[in-house]
Amino acid sequence: MRVTGEHLTVAVRGRRLLSGVDLVAEPGSTVGLLGPNGSGKSTLLRTLAGLRDPTGGQVRLDGADRRTLPRRTVARRVAVVTQQTPADLDLTVRDVLLLARIPHRSRLAPVTTADVEGADRAAERAGLPGYGDRAWSSLSGGERQRVDLARAFLQDPDVLLLDEPTNHLDVRHQLDLLEQLASSPVTVVVALHGLDLAAQYCDRIVLLARGEIVAAGTPAEVLTPERIAAVFEVRAEVTIGADGRPDIRIRRPS
Amino acid sequence: MTPRGPAWLVGGACVLAGSLAGAIALGVAELSVGQVLRVLSARAGLPVAPPTLLTDSIVWDLRLPRVLLAALVGAGLAVCGAVLQALTRNPLADPYLLGISGGASTGAVAVLVLGWGTGAAALSLGAFAGAIVAFGATLLLAGARWTQPGRIVLAGVAAGQLFSAVTSLVVVSQATLQNTRSITFWLLGSLAVASWPTVALCAGVGAAGLLVCWASAPALDAFSYGADVAQTLGFHPGRVRALLFTTTALLAAVLVASSGAIGFVGLLVPHAARFLVGSRHRRLLPASALTGAVFLVWADTAARTAFAPQEVPVGVVTALVGVPAFALVLRRRPAT
Numbered sequence: 001m002r003v004t005g006e007h008l009t010v011a012v013r014g015r016r017l018l019s020g021v022d023l024v025a026e027p028g029s030t031v032g033l034l035g036p037n038g039s040g041k042s043t044l045l046r047t048l049a050g051l052r053d054p055t056g057g058q059v060r061l062d063g064a065d066r067r068t069l070p071r072r073t074v075a076r077r078v079a080v081v082t083q084q085t086p087a088d089l090d091l092t093v094r095d096v097l098l099l100a101r102i103p104h105r106s107r108l109a110p111v112t113t114a115d116v117e118g119a120d121r122a123a124e125r126a127g128l129p130g131y132g133d134r135a136w137s138s139l140s141g142g143e144r145q146r147v148d149l150a151r152a153f154l155q156d157p158d159v160l161l162l163d164e165p166t167n168h169l170d171v172r173h174q175l176d177l178l179e180q181l182a183s184s185p186v187t188v189v190v191a192l193h194g195l196d197l198a199a200q201y202c203d204r205i206v207l208l209a210r211g212e213i214v215a216a217g218t219p220a221e222v223l224t225p226e227r228i229a230a231v232f233e234v235r236a237e238v239t240i241g242a243d244g245r246p247d248i249r250i251r252r253p254s
Numbered sequence: 255m256t257p258r259g260p261a262w263l264v265g266g267a268c269v270l271a272g273s274l275a276g277a278i279a280l281g282v283a284e285l286s287v288g289q290v291l292r293v294l295s296a297r298a299g300l301p302v303a304p305p306t307l308l309t310d311s312i313v314w315d316l317r318l319p320r321v322l323l324a325a326l327v328g329a330g331l332a333v334c335g336a337v338l339q340a341l342t343r344n345p346l347a348d349p350y351l352l353g354i355s356g357g358a359s360t361g362a363v364a365v366l367v368l369g370w371g372t373g374a375a376a377l378s379l380g381a382f383a384g385a386i387v388a389f390g391a392t393l394l395l396a397g398a399r400w401t402q403p404g405r406i407v408l409a410g411v412a413a414g415q416l417f418s419a420v421t422s423l424v425v426v427s428q429a430t431l432q433n434t435r436s437i438t439f440w441l442l443g444s445l446a447v448a449s450w451p452t453v454a455l456c457a458g459v460g461a462a463g464l465l466v467c468w469a470s471a472p473a474l475d476a477f478s479y480g481a482d483v484a485q486t487l488g489f490h491p492g493r494v495r496a497l498l499f500t501t502t503a504l505l506a507a508v509l510v511a512s513s514g515a516i517g518f519v520g521l522l523v524p525h526a527a528r529f530l531v532g533s534r535h536r537r538l539l540p541a542s543a544l545t546g547a548v549f550l551v552w553a554d555t556a557a558r559t560a561f562a563p564q565e566v567p568v569g570v571v572t573a574l575v576g577v578p579a580f581a582l583v584l585r586r587r588p589a590t
Binding site for chain 1: 405469472475476478479482483485486487488489490528529533534536
């Protein structure tokens, strides 16, 4: 499924969080959103996810204005992982994973044994076997993030919209996740902080600053030392590898 | 592992039926469960030896409606509590969150002061009107974005406090009211004036309310995890909240008008039910209803028999039993 943002503008009380942002994620591609804190990555992602209505412009899914599509139809095809505060109620890991199947059955249909087995398999795939009965509140930040990502995959979507899905993960799980995203046939739009990982795994990079797009294109086109210095205010060395992808090393300020 | 399938449901229904029969038998005039069953069988037209008129009257006119009302009010309050806890993601939410109990007491007191009547029916009507006015005030205070949990909870607390203050002011300033037991009734809750019409009303409204909430079980599951995720799963947060806030407010208003503001059931029972069957609302709501019904039936039985012939307001019993039980539930909660 193709995800398109056209001239997206978001303003809150006259302050512009996004100004005329255009973005296309081709079917099956992985698009990375990069930018410093407050550059509008989360706002853009939440707008694409329908969690925020744009003040101007529109979001299209395979060309159709997402506001005209039924919510359930969208929910069957688009899964979202946002940065969120943990729940204070006694949910188990299985309860959280089972949420993924809600859009796929009728409103009154019960949870089936197959659903429960699917949830337990998803926990296993997330590297958390036997965690079904564990209380969500007892998990570490990284474990919660892995459960939430497993929940998004279990939703069986064509599109994944992920807001900093790696910020609590150790380095192995970061690589596992990005491998999974890059190799899956799902269209992915993901906000990331790590320039090096984004350069290695994303098909396209959209670089944001102050709510506007600074550059968009392949990692090699976008992530030049000059641009990194201008946007992130750090010194970086970039070498292009044999695979055509930039290898980025951030240097100590001198 | 939580109990599977309908086993816990059947078990719970059996415990409830046993509790009802046992609670009817207990009282100042002691009856056996056999006598209770005989009255019920005779009333149902079964060929049994007819009970004495007195036994029949005690069971049919006094204890049965009261015990049934206790079960219905307990079930209703527990369901309201479970729904509001999920919607607001606040484990401290209770059925009176939206200003309902403060408004109900003001309504009941207003009926007494204005001399519109002193009977149970007039007080109930006043209390219901007061509860609805308080809910309206809550919505008004919360403003256009009233479906946001933070706003409506703050507005509900404010409205409830305002109406409680009005009630206190009226009670203190009206000397004749100060000794009126009816006021204590509304402030603490009591099932003493149970009647068949009240039972029928609570059964009807309770069943409708439970059905609406039960049909929204997947939405409640999603909302207890997070509103963002609920929205990406295809729910319209504004619409779901509007439906469920209104449903629980109306249900709580009917319950509070029938029995006064009985505390602690709506706060405590959902936590106990979650401990028994887990957090998924398709199970949690029926389990809360059953647990709440059994709990209030026994609390009310204790209220009318512990210091017989003197009655203790049932709200006092629910708090006395509820606080230690709540402490236990809190200790079982995993650390966050």
